[in-house]
Amino acid sequence: TKAPVTVTVTGAAGQIGYALLFRIASGQLIDAETPIKLRLLEIPQAVKAAEGTAMELDDCAFPLLESIDITDDARTAFDGTNVALLVGARPRAKGMERGDLLEANGGIFKPQGEAINAGAADDVRVLVVGNPANTNALIAQAHAPDVPAERFTAMTRLDHNRAQTQLAQKLGVSVTDIRKLTIWGNHSATQYPDLFHAEVGGKIAAEQVEQSWLADEFIPTVAKRGAAIIDARGASSAASAANAAIDHVHTWVNGTPEGDWTSAGVVSDGSYGVPEGLISSFPVTARDGKFEIVQGLEIDEFSRERIDASVAELTEERDTVRKLGLI
Numbered sequence: 001t002k003a004p005v006t007v008t009v010t011g012a013a014g015q016i017g018y019a020l021l022f023r024i025a026s027g028q029l030i031d032a033e034t035p036i037k038l039r040l041l042e043i044p045q046a047v048k049a050a051e052g053t054a055m056e057l058d059d060c061a062f063p064l065l066e067s068i069d070i071t072d073d074a075r076t077a078f079d080g081t082n083v084a085l086l087v088g089a090r091p092r093a094k095g096m097e098r099g100d101l102l103e104a105n106g107g108i109f110k111p112q113g114e115a116i117n118a119g120a121a122d123d124v125r126v127l128v129v130g131n132p133a134n135t136n137a138l139i140a141q142a143h144a145p146d147v148p149a150e151r152f153t154a155m156t157r158l159d160h161n162r163a164q165t166q167l168a169q170k171l172g173v174s175v176t177d178i179r180k181l182t183i184w185g186n187h188s189a190t191q192y193p194d195l196f197h198a199e200v201g202g203k204i205a206a207e208q209v210e211q212s213w214l215a216d217e218f219i220p221t222v223a224k225r226g227a228a229i230i231d232a233r234g235a236s237s238a239a240s241a242a243n244a245a246i247d248h249v250h251t252w253v254n255g256t257p258e259g260d261w262t263s264a265g266v267v268s269d270g271s272y273g274v275p276e277g278l279i280s281s282f283p284v285t286a287r288d289g290k291f292e293i294v295q296g297l298e299i300d301e302f303s304r305e306r307i308d309a310s311v312a313e314l315t316e317e318r319d320t321v322r323k324l325g326l327i
C-alpha cells in the first residue's frame with residue numbers, strides 16, 4: 001500500500017463538508033490505494049457537529065480511513081498536512097458590503113495561511129472553496145511565504161463542470177465528448193466560460209451553437225447557476241461543490257488526459273494579460289503533480305472583453321484587501 005496522505009478540511013461541519021468527507025474517506029480524492037488521515041477544522045460552536053460527522057465516518061468502516069482528528073485550532077489542523085481544503089468561510093450577511101465581506105474572510109484566511117506556512121508538509125496543496133474563493137486564496141497565499149505560491153489554488157471546477165453539462169445538453173452529446181473548455185477569471189457572476197477553444201467531436205464548440213445561445217443563455221446560465229440552485233433547493237450547491245473539489249485535487253495529483261485541459265484558479269504569471277500574482281481561473285493542464293497554464297491561445301475580441309471584466313473585478317478585490325492590510 002501507499003504512504004498515507006493527511007487531508008485537512010475546514011468548515012467540516014458545513015453542508016459541503018458533509019458531502020465531501022465521505023468521498024475523501026472512500027478513496028476518491030487521490031486514488032483507491034492511498035490511506036487517508038483526516039483533520040477537521042471547525043469553529044468551537046461547530047466542533048460537536050463535526051464530531052457527529054466523524055461518528056458517521058467511523059460507521060462507514062472505510063478501509064482507507066486511518067484516523068480522524070477534530071480541532072478548532074488552525075495550527076493543529078494544518079500540522080503536517082498534504083492537502084488542505086479550505087471550505088469554511090464567512091458568508092455574506094444581508095446588507096454587507098464587499099469590503100466587509102473581504103475583511104471578515106481575511107480574519108479567517110490570514111491565520112490559516114500562517115498556520116499552513118508554519119506546519120504543513122513540504123508538498124502541501126491548498127484548494128480554497130470558501131467564497132470569495134479567489135481572493136481568499138490570495139490572502140492565505142500572501143501569509144505563507146515559505147510555500148511555493150503555485151500550491152495555492154481556488155475552485156472554478158464547479159463552474160467548469162456546469163458549463164460542460166450545459167453544452168453537452170445543448171448539443172445532445174455526452175460530457176465525455178467535450179474537450180478544452182475553459183472558465184476564465186473570478187469564481188463570481190463575472191466569470192467567463194469560453195467555448196471558442198472548446199472542442200466537441202474535434203470541432204470548435206462555439207461554431208456548433210448559435211451566437212445568441214452562447215451569449216444570452218449559456219454564459220449567464222453557467223455564471224448564475226449558483227443562484228438558480230439556491231432558488232430551487234432553498235440551499236446553496238453542496239454535493240456538486242464537493243464533487244468539484246474532489247475533481248480539482250484528483251486532477252492536480254493524477255494529471256489531465258492528453259489533448260485536454262481543465263479550469264482552476266491559479267496564481268497568474270502574467271499570461272493573457274492577467275496581472276501577475278492574481279489568483280485567476282485559467283485553462284490548465286496538470287502533469288507530474290503541477291498545474292500549468294495553457295499557453296498561446298488566441299483570444300478574440302468577444303472573449304477579451306469578458307476576461308478583462310472578470311480580471312478587473314479580481315484586481316479590485318486585491319486592491320481592497322491590500323487597503324485593509326490583509327495582504
Ligand code: NAX
Pocket residue numbers: 010011012013014015016017041042043046087088089090091108128129130131132133155156157158159187226236237238241
Ligand atoms: P456552511 O455554512 O454549510 O458551512 C460552512 C462551515 O464553515 C460552517 O460549519 C462553519 O462553522 C465553518 N467555519 C466558519 N468559519 C470557520 C473557520 N474560521 N474555520 C473553520 N471552519 C469555519 O457552508 P457551505 O455550504 O458548506 O459552503 C462553504 C463555502 O463554500 C461558502 O463560502 C460558499 O460560498 C462556498 N462555495 C464555493 C463554491 C465554489 O465553486 N468555489 C461553490 C459552492 C459554495 O457556494
